[in-house]
Amino acid sequence: MTGGVQRAGRAASAVAVFGLLWVGLSLLLGRRILPFPWTVVRRFVELFPVPLLAHMAASLARVVAALAVSFAVALPLGIAMGRVKALDWLLSPASYLLFPVPKIALLPVVLLVFGLGNVAKVFLVMLVLFFQILTSVRDAAKGVDRRYLLSFRSLGGSRIQSIRFVILPALLPSLFTALRVGSGTALAVLFFAETFFTRFGLGYFIMDSWTRVAYLDMYVGIMGLSLLGLGIFAALDLAERLLCGWKSIQG
Template identity: 60%
Template structure:
């Protein structure tokens, strides 16, 4: 309940600031919140929801693919010095490259459909998750695993009860950061050859000089981001029970 009240208060503050700024500027470029709300009603929720759903599905698919690839690879790099020496230089070389710069190449290789948009977001998320998981896995004290195996734990059990609990907080942090960046990249990617998506809707509204439609799309993008971050917070609440007790460090979780 407290979190809901905080979110409601933050949303009210944003709307109030937007409203005051619209009254001060008196510009058609920044319509007041009631005008945008009325336009949303005129457009019909179905149209805006269709664009939002298209963007949401692309982000969720990219998040799933990036996690499925980068989580195991990051764990292997973090626990194997040989693999880390082989792959870490490559990861550090490619990580700083702006992934949006690869969009033309992705379109040429993958095509202009949804696969290209998902691919570019996967590239953004993968390196964030890979580096975070690798560093988290490397930071696990060897004594944890030694103690676990001395008690009869197998490798599979050490993955379940030691490694994964230790890297989950860093994994979720990387997913949060990557999701924010991924949404920004997706917005840009959706402005090319897309039939649906919030990026396409916002830019198309801007080109039609329909600023109320444009603001409605921007608000929808903000709500989408809020929903994704809230979902990751809920996932952290479920997977990191020690944080509910105010314990900052990851405990040594044993069976």
């Protein structure tokens, strides 16, 4: 209960500080360029649920799909690379070569291969998350102390069981960190991808508002994108508290 009150207090303080900074910038730049926060919030309420909810739902669906696919592929592959030296030796060079490449630069290639629909947008976001998860999981799995595995095997645990009860718990903190970092980058890539060949998504909504000189609506879209990211981060924090309860005991 105390932890919940503290988190709520920190969140309220952060909102207050952010709001004050926003008001200061609005006064400095002018309300036409940067409207006051309450003006944007009022317009957000006017546009919600129609038409804003459809754009937020489209963006959220693409991010969730990319998260699911990248997680399902990168997690087992990262564990295998971290624990099997031959596989790591074979695949790591390709990972090191592709990871630093800005994924947005691959947009023309992705559009050529997957067409102009949702699959291309989801795949592009998935690329961002995939390499972030793969690298973090691989390093965490490789760093699991051998003594823990030997102790587990001495108690009768099998190699498969050691993945479930030793390796996975050890790499979960690194996995959630990778998901947080990757999600922020993925939303940035999604924003760019949604400006091409679509009529639904926050990226489309923001750029459409900008081209119509509807700056207030543009800031509403930016707020929607921020709330989307906040929701994803909150969900990841909740999942980490549920799956990594032992961290609070250590702390």
